[in-house]
Amino acid sequence: MDSIRDFAMVEQLYRLFLETFLALGVICAQCGQRRERHSWRARWVVWAPGRWDRLALLRVRCRSCHTVETCFPPWLVPYEPAATWLLVTLGHAVAIDGQSWAQLEREGDWPRHWLRRHVGRWLAQAARWRTLHGFLAIRPNLTMSWTSP
Numbered sequence: 406m407d408s409i410r411d412f413a414m415v416e417q418l419y420r421l422f423l424e425t426f427l428a429l430g431v432i433c434a435q436c437g438q439r440r441e442r443h444s445w446r447a448r449w450v451v452w453a454p455g456r457w458d459r460l461a462l463l464r465v466r467c468r469s470c471h472t473v474e475t476c477f478p479p480w481l482v483p484y485e486p487a488a489t490w491l492l493v494t495l496g497h498a499v500a501i502d503g504q505s506w507a508q509l510e511r512e513g514d515w516p517r518h519w520l521r522r523h524v525g526r527w528l529a530q531a532a533r534w535r536t537l538h539g540f541l542a543i544r545p546n547l548t549m550s551w552t553s554p
């Protein structure tokens with residue numbers, strides 16, 4: 406989180422993601438045809454304490470079935486404005502280091518209601534993943550069947 410100093414670096418990260426992602430070819434989940442560049446959509450992103458900026462995300466369209474998909478980088482989640490590096494850092498502070506919402510509010514530029522809503526939702530998802538991981542750990546054959554082609 407400390408290494409990202411300005412929004413230009415966030416935009417650069419997205420450009421790097423797109424280069425890699427598009428080079429692989431985007432396949433339509435509906436019909437299996439290749440999707441092509443379609444448009445850009447600006448989206449608000451919280452990438453550092455108190456820093457909101459609009460990031461243009463590429464949208465790709467399938468010529469065959471006309472569906473459109475927004476290309477999200479792995480560090481942005483649909484319907485969540487905070488970059489995952491913030492959610493991970495703040496979630497770690499609460500769930501691992503034992504800090505309270507009030508402490509985080511005092512130390513950063515985070516309104517408590519924002520922390521509860523966004524980081525709380527992230528932690529709830531993490532708990533579900535932990536449960537799933539525990540479930541798979543005691544059923545190795547099931548894991549194998551998921552990882553086999």
Ligand SMILES: [Zn+2]
Nearest residue numbers: 433436467470
């Ligand atoms: Zn399609």
